[in-house]
Amino acid sequence: MNSRVIAGFDVDAVRREFPILDQQVNGQPLVYLDNAATMQKPAAVIDAIAHYYRHDNANVHRGAHALASRATEAMEQARERVAEFLGGVAREEILWTRGTTESINLVANSWGRANLQPGDEILLTTMEHHANIVPWQMVAAATGARIRVLPITDDGALDLEALPGLLGERTRLVAITQMSNVLGTVNPVAEIARMAHAARALVLIDGAQAINHFEVDVRALGADFYALSGHKLFGPTGIGVLYGRRELLDAMPPWQGGGQMIERVSFDGTTYAQVPWKFEAGTPHIAGAIGLGAAVAWLQNLDRDAAERHERELLARLDTGLDAIAGVRRIGTAAARAAIASFVVDGVHPTDVGVLLDQQGVAVRAGHHCTMPLMARFGIPGTVRASLAPYNTLAEVDRLLVALDKALGFLR
Ligand code: PMP
16 A cells, blocks of 8 residues: 555655664554644654753753753743744743643632632533543632533534533633543534633633644634644653733643742742742743744644644545444534544454554554544444554555454454
């Protein structure tokens, strides 16, 4: 199979930038289709992190020496790059966190505890990741706020007809994923944000999955907060971003105390630093931020339209191939979908499918994908999930389909 069939996109050249892909697993060339869990890193990212540790490592902001200023400058440049990447927002609106989970917890604990009153409502959807459910349950328990849930249709799209009935004067926040990590559904977040704002609610968008597939302008989307993880954006683990509108961040109290986030400390009282540092207590993940900056720079050099077309072509092949295998049922068939195919197999547990695919060198994920309410909606314990990146090929999709056919022959 010629892997260069998609015009204008040289997938072989992209693959060469990802050293990890060139290996055998269980005697077969690795086929990595677990990108929704974490993406692989291009050499540019690995090199940026190694360069930092080899040449510039020092703690940021507080040192008066050359290495400390180099480290500080590199980290702050990475912040500027992310600010530009998210649509040219202000650098003060970009907070470093450990990832999407911590970004959402920051909003829940800071904004949520300061603003939510008994009877206030937070609107989520059935397809949210646990990271966009549990922090709200915790803050709801602490404040007396209530969680409401926008349902989904059988094909895995949001039921927008139910939205007006759920958005009301008690709604303070709509927290919604831009793209489902299980169904691949891409949600009309800008439209939902417009409706939420008309009801005077704020909007938090979980961008963990969408950010590596689509260009994102957080202001055009109408996001008051936007959360993402570095490791799902070709960057390192342990680093993520919360974008927040400046006036909201200015008004929010810090959620963790310590060094770096203060202006002045005394036992009579402490004053806090300005944003973004007010929200960045302690030594940050400096190498992670630099690595994420390098990942964003790498992505800015990629032809993203061509990459998206390439992924669409792969997904179409995957969908058609899965539909042709007897006993396989896809979960998530909405019209607006990207890069993810989930499925169940009659009479076979998803984990068994995953293990048999791994034995043939094909890496997928099997389980509930941290979306138990979504699994309950479909009445299933879990799915097998294949998720795509620009470095995947049509030949790899075919390898998955052949391996699946073989696995099912073995299981039946
Ligand atoms: N939201 C979505 C939609 C996700 O896919 C994930 C990761 N699976 C998260 C949130 C949590 O991200 P992290 O574990 O990087 O904090």
